[in-house]
Amino acid sequence: MLYKNITFIGAGNMTSAIIRGLIADGYPSDKIMATNPSQAKLDILIADCDICTSNSNDDGIAFGDVIILAVKPQLMSKVCAAFKSKERLSNKCFVSIAAGIPTDRLSEMLNGVKNIVRVMPNTPSAIGQGMSGVYAHDVVAQENVQFVLDIMRKVGDTVLVDNEDHINTVIAAAGSSPAYFFLIAEAMQAEAINMGLNKAQARKLVQQAMFGSAKMLKENEDLEPSQLRANVTSKGGTTHQAVLSLQNDNIEQTFARAMQAAVARANEMSKEF
Ligand SMILES: NC(=O)c1ccc[n+]([C@@H]2O[C@H](COP(=O)([O-])OP(=O)(O)OC[C@H]3O[C@@H](n4cnc5c(N)ncnc54)[C@H](OP(=O)(O)O)[C@@H]3O)[C@@H](O)[C@H]2O)c1
Known part of the structure; x- marks a missing residue:
C-alpha cells in the first residue's frame, strides 16, 4: 500500500x-x-x-x-x-x-x-x-x-x-443495522430473564448464539441465509414453531419497513444540510 x-x-x-x-x-x-x-x-x-x-x-x-x-x-x-x-x-x-x-x-x-x-x-x-x-x-x-x-x-x-442513491441502502443495511441486532438481543435477553434465567445467563446465551450464527453466515457464503435457517429447522420441532411465530408476525415486512424508514430519513437529511 x-x-x-x-x-x-x-x-x-x-x-x-x-x-x-x-x-x-x-x-x-x-x-x-x-x-x-x-x-x-x-x-x-x-x-x-x-x-x-x-x-x-x-x-x-x-x-x-x-x-x-x-x-x-x-x-x-x-x-x-x-x-x-x-x-x-x-x-x-x-x-x-x-x-x-x-x-x-x-x-x-x-x-x-x-x-x-x-x-x-x-x-x-x-x-x-x-x-x-x-x-x-x-x-x-x-x-x-x-x-x-x-x-x-x-x-x-x-x-x-x-450509484450514489445506494449509499442510503448501505445505511439501511449496514450503517444502522448494528442497532437492529442489538434490539433483537435486547428483546431475546428480556424474554430469557422473564422465563427464569438470570441476566448473566441470558446475556451469554443470546450473544454467543448471535455471534455463532453471524460466523456461520460469513463462513458459508455459498449457502443462502434461508438454507442455513432450513438446516436448523426440523418440521414440527421447536425452532419450526418459533420461526412460524415470527413469520406470522410478519418479520420480513417489519424489517423491510425499518430499512425503508432509514432510507427515507437519509433522503430527508440530504435536503437539510
Ligand atoms: N459513529 C457511527 O456509527 C457513524 C457511522 C457512519 C457515519 N458516521 C458519521 O461519521 C461522522 C463522525 O461521527 P462520530 O460518531 O465520530 O462523531 P463524534 O464522535 O461526535 O465526532 C465528531 C468530532 O468532530 C469534532 N468537531 C466539532 N467541530 C469541529 C470542527 N470545526 N473542526 C474539526 N472537528 C470538529 C468534535 O469535536 P468536539 O467533541 O471536541 O466538539 C468531535 O470530536 C458523522 O458525520 C457521522 O454521521 C458515524
Missing part, C-alpha cells in the same frame, strides 16, 4: 476507530493527522497512536493528500466554509463519512472540488469488524478509490456501489 498523508477533520469515535485500525496494520503514524477543536481527544490519539495532531483544520488541509471529513453532518457546511486556502483544496482527495450529504452538496461546500468519495462505515469498525459502503464519482481517480477501500478494510470489510 502506498502511504499517503491522511488527515482526519474531527477526532471523534469514527476517526479514532479508523486510525487505530490503520496503526494496528502498520500504517506510519507520521503520515496521519487528526484535527479537533478541543484537545482531550487529540491527547488520547497522541498517547495511543503517536499521530500528528492540530487544533487547526487548515494545518490538516496543508498536511493531507487525502482529507477525511469526520464531523457531524450538521457541522459540515460550517467546517468546510472555514477552510482558508480554497485553491489548495483542488489537489486533495476528500472523503466524507457523514450520513445524508450528497457529493454534489459536498462539492458546493468545497469550492467546486469534485474529487470526493463517500464512505458509510458502522460502529463495529471500532473493533475491526466494520462494514463500509463506498461511493466515488466517475471523476475520482481509480488509485484514490482503491486507497479509500484499502483504508476502510483496515477496520472491516467494504462494498463499492456505483
Whole structure:
C-alpha cells in the first residue's frame, strides 16, 4: 500500500476507530493527522497512536493528500466554509463519512472540488469488524478509490456501489443495522430473564448464539441465509414453531419497513444540510 498523508477533520469515535485500525496494520503514524477543536481527544490519539495532531483544520488541509471529513453532518457546511486556502483544496482527495450529504452538496461546500468519495462505515469498525459502503464519482481517480477501500478494510470489510442513491441502502443495511441486532438481543435477553434465567445467563446465551450464527453466515457464503435457517429447522420441532411465530408476525415486512424508514430519513437529511 502506498502511504499517503491522511488527515482526519474531527477526532471523534469514527476517526479514532479508523486510525487505530490503520496503526494496528502498520500504517506510519507520521503520515496521519487528526484535527479537533478541543484537545482531550487529540491527547488520547497522541498517547495511543503517536499521530500528528492540530487544533487547526487548515494545518490538516496543508498536511493531507487525502482529507477525511469526520464531523457531524450538521457541522459540515460550517467546517468546510472555514477552510482558508480554497485553491489548495483542488489537489486533495476528500472523503466524507457523514450520513445524508450528497457529493454534489459536498462539492458546493468545497469550492467546486469534485474529487470526493463517500464512505458509510458502522460502529463495529471500532473493533475491526466494520462494514463500509463506498461511493466515488466517475471523476475520482481509480488509485484514490482503491486507497479509500484499502483504508476502510483496515477496520472491516467494504462494498463499492456505483450509484450514489445506494449509499442510503448501505445505511439501511449496514450503517444502522448494528442497532437492529442489538434490539433483537435486547428483546431475546428480556424474554430469557422473564422465563427464569438470570441476566448473566441470558446475556451469554443470546450473544454467543448471535455471534455463532453471524460466523456461520460469513463462513458459508455459498449457502443462502434461508438454507442455513432450513438446516436448523426440523418440521414440527421447536425452532419450526418459533420461526412460524415470527413469520406470522410478519418479520420480513417489519424489517423491510425499518430499512425503508432509514432510507427515507437519509433522503430527508440530504435536503437539510
Ligand atoms: N459513529 C457511527 O456509527 C457513524 C457511522 C457512519 C457515519 N458516521 C458519521 O461519521 C461522522 C463522525 O461521527 P462520530 O460518531 O465520530 O462523531 P463524534 O464522535 O461526535 O465526532 C465528531 C468530532 O468532530 C469534532 N468537531 C466539532 N467541530 C469541529 C470542527 N470545526 N473542526 C474539526 N472537528 C470538529 C468534535 O469535536 P468536539 O467533541 O471536541 O466538539 C468531535 O470530536 C458523522 O458525520 C457521522 O454521521 C458515524
